[in-house]
Amino acid sequence: MISVKLDNVGLAYRLYEKLTLTAPDRRLGGLGGKIGRSGGKQVVQALEDVSFELKAGDRLGLVGPNGAGKTTLLKVLYGIYQPSAGTVAIEGKVDALFNINIGFRPEATGRRNIVLRGLISGWTEAEIQEKMPEIIAFSELGDFIDVPFKTYSQGMAARLAFSAATALDPEILLMDEWIGAGDATFQEKAKRRMDELAEKAGIIVLASHNESLLESVCTKRMTLKNGRVESLTTKPAKRVGARAKS
């Protein structure tokens, strides 16, 4: 059963943990998380007491100002960051898209990059070759697929990244606020693919400032502020139905 459950999750970034010969610079701006102290060390409390539960078919939109903790929360869900408090329980195969360029090598072609990205995500050679035509078709990159990745525009890179990440039907898909990079037609396609994914009873967690995207993709909405959950709402069911017609 695919599910995500967080209980009182907290994450503190410790500042100046590195050892250095020079005196550390202690100036800090006021945006975002709370800067506090713990055991004589300065910490940024990026997440505090975050609890929620997602079931198969849920599509959660994460909103909140810059520095609210959206990216940090996605990275905790993906398992890159170990939370400093609370528990995370995840059932299902997770794939994530944080940054378009992650896992892509500028000198290699789009095709070779799909292979690398697949290997990094733990796919087998056979799975990659099987999905290759579909990934290329979905990305609509055409002949550019055999051109080095460094010649791609941000939008083209986004197409490739999204196509590759969603090709193997991840059960849980995490996306950070980058999807706006593709053009309108691609965003439409991406939305449709996310709908399909959710219909197959997957879970999507999407951080975005794009209201219309959140509106059309998500069934739940969580507002983060200073690392705390400010509100968690479930959209009325008719909204979800309306999506199918568009």
Place this chain on the structure above:
Amino acid sequence: MRLHRVWIALAHEDIGDQHRRTTLGPLWLLVNYLLFIGTFIFVFKTKDTDSAGYTAYASIGLVVWFYLMEMISLSVPLFSREGSFIQGTRLPLFVYVMRLTVQCIIRAAYSVAGCIVILLLSGLGISMEWLLSIPGLLLIVLATPAIVTVFAFLGAFFPDAQFIVGNIMRVGTFLTPVFWAYHGQGGIQNYAYHWNPFTYFLEVVRAPIASGEFPMHPFIVTAYISLAFWAIALLLLGRYRKRVVFLI
């Protein structure tokens, strides 16, 4: 997990990138090695050094030294260089360590090829004793992932290490018996020979070819150093693996 595929593919790309950007590609590594060794053999020629024995001594010493120097200097900034991968994927840190290991071995192959050509041209004469270098080479290769891990953690937790290690390695080229031989001199050379861990890494490969005997003592010392690095590397990976992502 099929992780070995990941690091082999990535190392393959690293080498391929060098090919794509330059005409000679990794052959530059060979050119670099030949230039360096040629300078020593032909320019700094003295009565002592004008022999097949010295040519073999210096050319093998330089292969191993280049390998160690490159491996250590590339290890220190390893985690910050791989920062976008470490912060964006769940690949274990060991993948990056192995990627660098494979890359270093492939690069070393070019200077090893150059070294073999020099040995053949030097008129030393091939002998079966050369095979006694193989255990030493294997030992160094086996120690590589551990050494890379230790220096990569050092670089992550202590960013100044990059400059300190860089300086030590530059000075090490002269303090290590790469080009000079130890014949029981006293003073600095005595310490630079006996108290220098690099000496033993060089000797395990060099002694069988340069003097035709198996270097038991250097082999044992190198084995102990390698075991110590493995113990520290496993400890670091076990205890601090999850902290690295917060440091880069």
